Amino acid sequence: MIERTVSSPNHSVRPFGLEDVWGAILHHTATAGDSGAAVARMFAQASFKVAAHDVIDEHGNVWHCVPLIRAAWQAGMCRAYDWNRDGKLQDWERYVNTHTGGIELCNRGDGRDDFPDAQIRSTAVILRRWDAKCPNFKLRNITDHQTVNLNGKIDMRPNFPAAKLFWWILHPRSPVPSGGAYAQLPDWAKKQVDEIKRD
Ligand SMILES: [Zn+2]
Numbered sequence: 001m002i003e004r005t006v007s008s009p010n011h012s013v014r015p016f017g018l019e020d021v022w023g024a025i026l027h028h029t030a031t032a033g034d035s036g037a038a039v040a041r042m043f044a045q046a047s048f049k050v051a052a053h054d055v056i057d058e059h060g061n062v063w064h065c066v067p068l069i070r071a072a073w074q075a076g077m078c079r080a081y082d083w084n085r086d087g088k089l090q091d092w093e094r095y096v097n098t099h100t101g102g103i104e105l106c107n108r109g110d111g112r113d114d115f116p117d118a119q120i121r122s123t124a125v126i127l128r129r130w131d132a133k134c135p136n137f138k139l140r141n142i143t144d145h146q147t148v149n150l151n152g153k154i155d156m157r158p159n160f161p162a163a164k165l166f167w168w169i170l171h172p173r174s175p176v177p178s179g180g181a182y183a184q185l186p187d188w189a190k191k192q193v194d195e196i197k198r199d
Contacts, residue, residue: 001122003062006040010051011070014098018069021134022083023141024127025074025102025148026196028109028156033058033116035106040065049073052102054126060118068130074102078148083141096148100141101130111157120161124168131169139169140188144196162193 014020029039036057043051043065052074055063066072078096080089093099103123107113131137142165145155166189167174167181177184182193 001060001062001125003064004040005064006037006044008040008043008051008065008072009046010043010049010073011066012073012097014069014071018134019136020071020099021068021101021130022136023081023100023138023143024130025096025100026123026142026144026156026160027052027074027102027104028107028160029055029104030109030155031106032108033106033113033119036061036063039063039104039106052104054102055104055106056119056122056126057106058116058119060116060122062122062126068101068133071097072102073097074100074104075145075148077150079150081141081143081148083138084136085138085140103127105156105160107156109155109157111159114159115161117164120164121168124165124172127165127169128172139166140192142166142169142192147195156196158197158199160196162196163189166193 036055039055040063042048051065051072053066053072075096078094080093083093163182166185
């Protein structure tokens with residue numbers, strides 16, 4: 001896993017620093033699998049006004065664009081998500097940029113372009129790091145842009161191998177079980193997989 005930094009100016013403050021990070025949003029770039037450098041250069045332009053914290057290409061290479069302690073401009077106004085899992089949707093839970101980290105996965109986003117294992121493994125490494133760094137981060141708050149977007153944006157498609165991602169988050173050194181990862185996941189992770197993979 002090769003990591004590079006290409007800094008983006010497209011971020012703002014998190015009032016409570018890393019304590020503000022409750023979860024993660026996954027996106028696809030809608031570009032070719034090897035386009036990580038180009039996406040990072042786009043995020044580096046102030047006029048683009050969009051960035052995710054990290055970009056991960058099909059080989060599992062990572063570009064760090066925004067430090068996690070800042071709120072990357074990855075999503076506009078969003079649907080509230082129960083980040084603190086208290087059973088209530090509150091106004092602050094609409095501010096997805098303030099309360100999550102964002103990962104852009106290089107993928108055409110057409111529902112047919114595969115997400116290779118190297119890309120999923122690197123994504124699991126980054127998410128485990130965030131979980132270790134942020135006191136309020138919850139693995140059950142890993143979801144995708146489509147789940148929180150208000151405008152029906154398709155991001156991501158159901159061909160994203162979400163069960164594999166949760167498998168490697170929970171078992172970083174184990175191969176995916178022969179019967180598939182999904183059946184072996186705890187119920188909370190199955191719920192997240194279903195949420196990310198819905199049509
Ligand atoms: Zn997105």
